[in-house]
Structures are given as C-alpha cells and as structure tokens.
Amino acid sequence: MNAALLDSYGTGDAREREESWRYSKAALRALSQHDFIDADAQASVSASLRAQFEWPQSTGRRLVFVNGAYSQTCSDASLLDDALMIEQASDRRVVLTIGAAFDGVLHLVYANVPGMQPSRWQATSEIHVPAGNASLIEQHVGEAGADVLGAIMTDIHVSARAAVHVTTLSDLPDSASLYRRTQATVDDDACYAVAHAILGGRLQRFDLGVELVGAHSRFDSRGVFALRGRQHADVHLDVRHGARDTACDIVWRGVADQRSRGIFHGAITVAAGADGADAQLSNKNLLLSPHAEIDTQPVLEIYADEVKAAHGATVGQLDERALFYLRSRGLPLEAARGLLIGAFCRSVFAGLAQTDLRERIEALLDTRIPAGGAGA
C-alpha cells in the first residue's frame, strides 16, 4: 500500500518521489496501515456539511463533488450558462472551460463523506481559461468519522493574456487526508494567482507545479497552513520560469501547535534563456509548541542571466514582547496568543481582492487558530 501510494502520489522517478516525501513518509506509512475500500460516490451529504459550503455568494455557481464524483443533487448550477463549458468524461473526471464571458466566481466543492470503514477516492480535473479573467474557489470539506483519503489531480491551462484567480480553502476533520497535485501552465502575458488556506486534516499533501512558459507570464501564490493536534501538512511548490520576463511572488506562512507537523518546500527554477525573470519567495513559520515541527526548504536554481531573485525562510516563536504588551493591558494569555497568531496568518491574505472571501478565510482561521492549551 505504501509503495502504491507513493507510485501514484508525487512526480518524478522513484528516487525523486521518495525524496519529496521524506518528511511525510511516516505519516503516509501510518495511513497505509488501513485497508481502504472505494469511497461511496452516492454518499449522502449531511445538513451540517452542506452548511459549510452553501454560501449565499456562490448560489447558482456551485459544483459539488462527493468523494470525488460529481453530484448533481448537491450542485447548484442554475446561474451557469454557456460561458462555462463542463465536460464530464466520467463521474470522477471533469473538464471545465471558463470562457471570457463567464461572470462571477465559480465555486468548486469537494466533500469527503466517510463510510463504515476507511475509504479512498481519486479524481482528476482539467481547467482551461482561454481568455478573460476567471475567479475560482476550490473548497475541501469533510465529515468526521472513518478515514477518508482523497486524491485530486488537476491540470490548469491559462492561455495568453488570460488571468485566473484561485482561492483554495481546505478545512478537514482529523480523519480526512487529502493529496492534491496541481499542474499549471501559464502562457504569454497570462497570470495565475492563487491563495490557499490549509487547515486540519490528518495528512494534507499539496503539490503545485507551475510552468511559466509564456513571456511576461506571472504567478502569485499566497498561503497559510495552521495545524494542531497531530495534523500534518506538506506543501510543495515547484515553479519553473521558462520564458523571458516572467515573474513569481510566493508568500506562505505556517503555524504548528501541539504535536502537529508542517512542511514547506518552495522550489524556483529559472531556466536558461529566461532572462529578466523576477522570483520572490518568502516563508515564515510560527512554532507554538516544543513538540510541533516545521521544516522549510526554499530552493532557488538559476540558469539564466539578468535575474532578480530573493528568497527567505524562517521558523520562529511568538514575540514575547508583543505577548507581554497585550497581557499588560488586560488581555488573557490565550486571547493575546490568538490575536498574534491570527495577525500572523491574516497578513498573507491582506491583498486578496474578494473581500467576502477574505473575511470567510479570516473567520475560519480564527476558529482554527490554536488558542487553548498552549504547547500541550
């Protein structure tokens, strides 16, 4: 099972896959002790789970996948028209083409519904943005119960001069694990901008590969993981500047409390000939407990001339001076910690254009931020 998981999860040859799963091998091994059966595509979605994704703002533009399979009953596509082409090759494979005339934000929901015993599902999607400016929300939710292991392979293609903004919000119970592998190609003058919040989950692995193949193409990435308990998140970004005057700007933050484990791997490669590239990567982390662990690896490989590049990564603790300042004004320790951690995470999303979405992420962060039982 372990070997099989590694075969289907991750890119590159066996050695590369092995290496990229270095920090998550134990978590993966623990998961592979389970005997998984195929997850039920027809599983019913409870009202409380629905409440997590039935946002008034996305009414009529919501596509819901239950255990990886498209669910007509849960989706609400009433406002979708020809501007969005949905092609379904099978119930666990979907191809979306978002036309320039598409208006509003498309909400994709992946719901993990457990069965009586551990189950797994795998889905693939293709997203094409041939023109215009598309906005997507990709949300992952789950019901607590028996283990569910989901895997989604996504290909995104942003054509010349198009722009796509994707916000992914993955908020899972401790019994759900998720592997996401997203591969994006960005053409001339196109822009791919993503914001990610990774909360909860037993094991969340996220591989994002971005190929800046077109001149003047751009990739922006903002992300946060906030973990506690024995949660485990492993983020791998792999950006390749393959053309002239391409830019990437990556800002990620991580918070780990209790016995959780976070991994951030950010690799940027500037290929020969990709002159004028501008590559920025910043990763800051907060370690809230002596039993938590965060590993961060920024990797920069440059084969071109005339490149502007900067990268930095830190792992630190809460600022004791700030904590004392807040407490000296009367804020209890837990409230003061929560305020500082919240501010640390929120700063990443400060620039997010969709205000309602930012507020939603912030509210979620507030409930997921480790406040009580500091360092336990």
Add this chain to the structure above:
Amino acid sequence: MLKIENLHVSVAGKEILKGISLEVNAGEVHAIMGPNGAGKSTLGNVLAGREGYEVTQGTIEFDGKPLLALEPEARAAAGMFLAFQYPVEIPGVNNTYFLRAALNAQRKQRGESELDSMQFLKRVREKLAVLHLKDELLHRAVNEGFSGGEKKRNEIFQMALLEPKLAILDETDSGLDIDALKMVADGVNAMRASERAFIVITHYQRLLDYIVPDVVHVLADGRIVESGDKSLAHRLEEQGYAWIAERKLAGAA
C-alpha cells in the same frame, strides 16, 4: 495602595534591585530618578509582571493583596498599568479592536459589564481629544508606523482609556519634543485623582516641571539612596548623578 518591602530582583542571575522598599498611597505621584542601569525600568517591569525577572527576596502588596503571584493580565484588571519605555509594534492587530478587547477583558475580570462599540467609541473620542491624537491612529495596527512621540502619547491614551489605579510611566518623556511632553503631562494631570497614584520614572527633571511629584526617589545601583520632595529633582539636575555616587560612598563607609 502599593507597598514594596525589601525587594531583590535578579535578571539572568545578576542582581539588579538590591533591597527596595517603597510605599505609594492613593492620590500620590512618586518620581523615580536615577542614572542608566540603576534598575528603574526593572522596577516597572517587575510591577507589571514581565517574565525573566526573578524576585529572590521581598514582597509587593497592591491594594492590600500580594501582587507577585498574579499574571500580568490579572494585575491589569486589578488596576496596574505600565506605560512602556519602548511601546511594541504589533502588525496586523488593529488598535481599536485591541483596546476594546483589553478594556472588556479587564471589566469582565472585575465582574463589570462589557462596553458595546458605541459606548466604547464615545469613551475613545473623549480621551483622544485630551492627547491631541488623530482618529486615524485608531484604525492602524497597534503602534505600527507611529512616530516616537505618537507611540508615547498612545501609551498615555491607553492609560486614560483603561483608567488604572496605579500607573507607572517608564521614561515616557524620552524622545519627546516639548509640545508632546506637555500633551503627555496634560494627559497625566487630567487623570490625577484622590483614588489614583502614579510612579513616574524619568532621567530628567523637565517632565517633573509639568507633572509635579509629591515624592522624588533617587535610585542608584539597585537601591533607593535618597528620597525627598520635588526640590530633590532640581538638585539632581544641577549637581548630576555623580553627587549621588559620592553620597553612596559616604553611606557605605
């Protein structure tokens, strides 16, 4: 209100305060002066409950109750306030949100009802006016991007808002121009009351021209070496702290 007896405090194994006794009654303003490294800020920090200060001997009573066992937030709720020498910048934490949360946390601790945002804002407006602070500062993050003078005035503004029983001003005058100094003094004087006390820690006598103290103490090398009325501050200004060093030598001999 505050009773310190034979207080010894060490920081990282080094003794900084070497037996301080001090009694401050409600309605009084005490000034603590002294050269760099005398232990003035240590005293303020120990009173507010900062970590890293080890009390090796002595007791502190605040309002008749032992203070040292209390967490910083409990001291604040009991009426202790420290205006920081170096106010901390806290990016991402909104000033208004923080102040309201702090005030309501204190009120809750004391069994008082929490203020709603209307009541809170009314109180904020009143206090802002006294310190000539711009409304705009409230919408920023705590102390972020504030000038040195704004930070110090913000400390006094917080004090005005929280209405403590005992306020400790740790070198609030340092780095202030004369106008800001006057505003700070006005803010403090407006709060002087029979049920409230102040400890004003400063290097210079100038602040004490505006906030006139009842008692002046000179702290040197971890001890209070001299106490007197406000004229003591003037003598220090004229003769410098070297004069104290001589007295200390005389005392030791």
